[in-house]
Amino acid sequence: MGIDDIVNQGKEFLEQNKSKIDGVLKSDQAEDISDNVLDAAADFVKKVAPDQFDGHIDSARNAVDGVIGNK
Template sequence: MGIEDLVNQGKEFLEQNKAKIEEVLGSDQAEDVSDNVLDAAADFVKKVAPDSIDAQVDGVRENIDKAVGND
């Protein structure tokens, strides 16, 4: 089985389970987990990157947060 076969199986899985995946991504639990992960990632980037990009990091974090969870 090659990479192309695996990619095709992944695509099929996503199509067959699209409604369930969207439901899970919109759940309270996904919101809590995503908030924790995004906060940790943003804090890390802010520690290692110049202060001048903090606002951009916050913007990216907020945009990603809007896509996952229910808040």
């Protein structure tokens, strides 16, 4: 089995389970987990990046948060 076969199996799996995956990504549990992960990642980046980028970091964090979870 080559890489192409694995990629094709992954694509098939996603197509067959699209509604289930979408439901999981829009769940309360996904919202809680994603908020914690995104907050931690944003805080870390803010510590190592210059303060002038804080607004960009917050915007990126919020954009990702809008795609995952239900809020």
